[in-house]
Amino acid sequence: MAKPVLTILTGNREVTGLDTLRQLADVRLAADADELAAALPGTEIVYLWNYFADGLQQGWERADALNWVHLPAAGVDRLLFPELAASNVTVTNARGIFDAAMAEYALAGILYFAKNFPQARLNQAERRWQHFGTSNLAGTRALVAGTGSIGRATARLLRAVGIETDGLGRTARDGDADFGAVHASADFAAVAGNYDWVVLVAPLTEATRGMLNADVLAAMKSSAVLVNMGRGELMVQCALEGMLRDGRIRGAVLDVTSPEPLPQSSPLWGLENVLITPHLSGDSRSHLPAMAAQFEANLRAYLAGEPLENVVDKQLGFVAAPAGR
Amino acid sequence: MAKPVLTILTGNREVTGLDTLRQLADVRLAADADELAAALPGTEIVYLWNYFADGLQQGWERADALNWVHLPAAGVDRLLFPELAASNVTVTNARGIFDAAMAEYALAGILYFAKNFPQARLNQAERRWQHFGTSNLAGTRALVAGTGSIGRATARLLRAVGIETDGLGRTARDGDADFGAVHASADFAAVAGNYDWVVLVAPLTEATRGMLNADVLAAMKSSAVLVNMGRGELMVQCALEGMLRDGRIRGAVLDVTSPEPLPQSSPLWGLENVLITPHLSGDSRSHLPAMAAQFEANLRAYLAGEPLENVVDKQLGFVAAPAGR
Structure with a gap:
């Protein structure tokens, strides 16, 4: 042949x-x-x-x-x-x-803010030994938007270190193997205020584009931190910039932006409460x-004429989850 | 009465x-x-x-x-x-x-370097979107010097995220509940080269003072990262400074220094591969x-005339471990 x-x-x-x-x-x-x-x-x-x-x-x-x-x-x-x-x-x-690497990236971003390493960097630049506040993961809550394999790996890792972790998916459901609860994306603004950490790993589709919008941002805790490992277009980036600049949310760790590369003129580069990495969270x-x-x-x-693995549902825009998930 | x-x-x-x-x-x-x-x-x-x-x-x-x-x-x-x-x-x-907070601090420091956030900060200051190397925790190895309650909590957390974790204590032993192997402190230099992450949480005693000396530092991997949450006096700090300045080890996260506060004149403040926090790792x-x-x-x-908890063995300099540990 x-x-x-x-x-x-x-x-x-x-x-x-x-x-x-x-x-x-x-x-x-x-x-x-x-x-x-x-x-x-x-x-x-x-x-x-x-x-x-x-x-x-x-x-x-x-x-x-x-x-x-x-x-x-x-x-x-x-x-x-x-x-x-x-x-x-x-x-x-x-x-x-990319599951393991991206789950670790999310945890790294969360711990970076929980232990207030941004403040440590500021103090260090001024050679200043001065106490500042930090927090523990135990008892905090994370919402992971995206319930595919990366979102699941992230949830498992966050739960392993004591973070109560829920999911945000197309439809609400209970009894998930990896998440506490799964909320429907349509309820993002309604539930966002319950979480200390919001992680975006949803696929970019017409249903998810701009899902982190001004309403969701306004609903988030002022102490909340965003980690975006999905796509820049999942966020209304200009709204996020304003919230971060005004300190209305605590911070953001952005591995993706819109566009990429992020232009030098973007105000995000200059914000102390933002950490930017160039689309590498899946690397290992x-x-x-x-x-x-x-x-x-x-x-x-x-x-061999056998079925292929990881076939994308081209209408959904991602690999559909196995039955039962 | x-x-x-x-x-x-x-x-x-x-x-x-x-x-x-x-x-x-x-x-x-x-x-x-x-x-x-x-x-x-x-x-x-x-x-x-x-x-x-x-x-x-x-x-x-x-x-x-x-x-x-x-x-x-x-x-x-x-x-x-x-x-x-x-x-x-x-x-x-x-x-x-302080167990949970300090275990999280160690993990935060490890992830900070694994995901190369120091490089992200440098690039961000120059508004530069440029790929850089990162690494995964899976398959890496940590050595935790100190097998008390903090060291044990640290080992459990690091193992929960996939880091193979050994201990360093007064005496070598196998079959520990929390550590893979426990090496004797006397063998620190002989085993240091096997680890990607070295965490110091030992109590400061005459036996541990200066345990992280030039020989141990020279034996460490050039890619290794030190996290010190114990006491500054556990390290020969001037030797550490030289190794960090010359890039002979990857980096250090120091919650303790000698003396404290760390003087403004210390070269540690100015090293990009060092993160300093002011003795707060136990905070929550x-x-x-x-x-x-x-x-x-x-x-x-x-x-009530009952025995007290957490009685320090004043000759050892710490609370002796319960029998069997």
Whole structure:
């Protein structure tokens, strides 16, 4: 049987596990959008190794044999252009790969504020040994918006250190395995005031865009801290800026912004109660090999005619949860 | 029966639970060392509510009825002057009160470096969105020097988030309930190179003074981070400064220094890979009422002729562990 044509969008990043992929498929390498478009005729599988790169939509007309697109990322919002969403092409993502790192990132952000390290930095810059207030995690409450694999891993970690953790999902439900309660996203403003920590890891869809809006922000405790690991577009960023500047919420840890990179002119850079990282919360020492191994396993399943793992529901915009979750 | 005379060294700090203590004892309040000395004749119990204050040694000659000294702190190193150590006076401490807060502080310090928040701060100051390396906790290893209640709480928390955690104590032992292995302090330099995180919470005694010396520092991984929540005198601080300045270890989170307050001239203040907090790792929203409740319970035991909790072994310099630990 002929090997399928697999086109890899490298974005000039070294592709982990390339030798193995060459054994399994007829590999074409595309450094950028133009090369991807040129490689699409006859391509059966597209592997967006550099998941920050674009190009598939531009070349869509030439995708005459495409069956499957794999994006080794958690969020597929940038990928799901209308033609792809309407097509029969299967889309898979890297569900699971980033869970542990992102859960740890959320906890790091929470502890950074609980132990008031921002104040420690300010005092240290002035060589000032002066007592300041800190707090404990025990008895505090977190709300995790997003009940997919990352949200679940986050909830498990936060609960392991004594934080009472609820979820925010499409529909309210009790009896969840990982969350105390799950509230409906529609009730975000109604419940936000009950939490010390609000963590955003929801997929970006038309239902979640701007979910952290002025009403939600106004409802939050003035002592509350936001951690956004999902997408900048989940927040009404200008409203957040105002609340942070005025001290109406305690602080924010932002791994994602809108746009990215965050422009130098953004006032967020200058706020002492904001910590910004450049979309790296899913990183770990092992995420590249893990991403490569996950795709290779799916490619072997594809070649064997078996079902693929982590198939994205292109209408929902994410991998639908297994039954019972 | 006459109430015993209880002298409280307040250091001009409001004494939590004072009304109840007045019902149980004949309370004298002493704001400072001079007032403490003046109040000592006839005093049966001394309660060093402001545990940063001194004065008992200066007034020792006048302590003609003293039976019991309570220090609501974990470390009793500053209190145990020779005359007190040689006397029949019972010394108790606040074992247990600070466990949860200090365990969280250690984890906060570890995550601060694992997620490379120091680099995030540097980039943010320059409004620079630029990727940098971070790491995961899973698979990393911590060594906690000090196997008392704080060290144990720290080990349990670090293990709960996936860090393999060993202890360093007076004697090596296996099969500990909270630690993977417990190494002997004498082997600190021999084992230090196996750990990503080194946490100091040992009591300061003649056996532990300067335990983190140049040999231990030289043996540590260049990627290792130190968290000191014990006493500044546990480290050879000038050796640590040099290692941090030269990047021969990754960083340090210091809640204690030698001396305290840390002088403005100390080079530690200016190092980007050091985070300094002013001896607050045991703080929490509830530590003052918890300290008050703990003393009150011991006072009721004293009045009832029952054994006191958390009696310090004045030769060892800390509360000896319960049998089996």
